[in-house]
Amino acid sequence: xxxxxxxxxxxxxxxxxxxxxxxxxxxxxxxxxxxxxxxxxxxxxxxxxxxxxxxxxxxxxxxxxxxxxxxxxxxxxxxxxxxxxxxxxxxxxxxxxxxxxxxxxxxxxxxxxxxxxxxxxxxxxxxxxxxxxxxxxxxxxxxxxxxxxxxxxxxxxxxxxxxxxxxxxxxxxxxxxxxxxxxxxxxxxxxxxxxxxxxxxxxxxxxxxxxxxxxxxxxxxxxxxxxxxxxxxxxxxxxxxxxxxxxxxxxxxxxxxxxxxxxxxxx
Numbered sequence: 001x002x003x004x005x006x007x008x009x010x011x012x013x014x015x016x017x018x019x020x021x022x023x024x025x026x027x028x029x030x031x032x033x034x035x036x037x038x039x040x041x042x043x044x045x046x047x048x049x050x051x052x053x054x055x056x057x058x059x060x061x062x063x064x065x066x067x068x069x070x071x072x073x074x075x076x077x078x079x080x081x082x083x084x085x086x087x088x089x090x091x092x093x094x095x096x097x098x099x100x101x102x103x104x105x106x107x108x109x110x111x112x113x114x115x116x117x118x119x120x121x122x123x124x125x126x127x128x129x130x131x132x133x134x135x136x137x138x139x140x141x142x143x144x145x146x147x148x149x150x151x152x153x154x155x156x157x158x159x160x161x162x163x164x165x166x167x168x169x170x171x172x173x174x175x176x177x178x179x180x181x182x183x184x185x186x187x188x189x190x191x192x193x194x195x196x197x198x199x200x201x202x203x204x205x206x207x208x209x210x211x212x213x214x215x216x217x218x219x220x221x222x223x224x225x226x227x228x229x230x231x232x233x234x235x236x237x238x239x240x241x242x243x244x245x246x247x248x249x250x251x252x253x254x255x256x257x258x259x260x261x262x263x264x265x266x267x
Contacts, residue, residue: 001058002038002067004031014066015043015055017073026067027052030090040090040098041067045077053079054098071102150253165236184219 002010007029015023023043030040038057045051053076055069062068069076080097082090090098099105194202205211 002060002062004036004038006062007038009062009065010041010067015041016066016068017076018068018070019072021073023053023055023069023073023076029057033089041069043076051077052082053077054082055079056098056102056104075102146256148254148256151251153249153251155247155249167234167236180222182220182222185217187215187217 010026010029012025012027015026017023024045025043026041027044028042029038030042031037032039040054041057041060042052042054045053055071055076057067057069060067060069079101080094082094082098192198
């Protein structure tokens with residue numbers, strides 16, 4: 001267990017788990033309202049320190065400039081959520097749930113708080129919020145300085161789905177025109193006189209007779225065939241563009257004014 005004198009060494013300093021993993025920074029130290037001893041430390045965890053987890057300080061040790069807690073990282077991050085801003089202290093029910101989470105017997109803790117000379121049992125708490133002083137101011141004991149705090153805005157980015165693109169293949173029919181030469185046969189009558197060269201063929205038949213001679217005509221016509229031929233490959237690709245975007249938010253600041261006996265003194 002750390003002492004009240006060690007609290008300034010703990011506040012705003014790193015907190016490590018039992019395996020040496022950094023959990024975050026100590027934000028508040030909570031004192032037992034009856035004994036005034038440190039009981040709990042809240043640790044800022046999560047992205048940008050937006051979450052606050054409670055750790056029992058009874059078996060924690062201060063090593064150089066940081067605090068080492070005898071619990072695992074997952075155990076601490078899974079601790080019940082407690083809204084300390086509402087009343088500036090832990091209720092008995094909230095403290096009971098924290099004890100159960102860390103496997104600390106509630107009855108045993110109650111008996112330790114009621115040891116003779118310890119002032120009786122009371123739930124752990126801090127200075128009420130109406131005092132306008134933080135737990136760190138109270139824990140330092142006798143420090144008359146007032147701490148001024150302000151909120152800081154931390155902006156990050158998250159990756160989310162913005163839309164989808166897809167390739168779709170479908171078939172269309174087009175009219176294609178192409179000119180090709182086609183040939184055909186036509187009948188042509190040829191007459192030749194009787195000569196010595198063809199006389200024998202001319203006199204081979206009867207002198208006077210009737211006869212027929214037939215000739216087959218041929219013609220070409222276009223014949224169309226289609227063939228599927230690969231012509232290109234198409235794929236989808238992504239390209240990342242970086243743009244500047246202005247983010248606006250509200251942050252709160254504390255202002256400190258001094259009222260002095262001399263009204264002409266600047267405030």
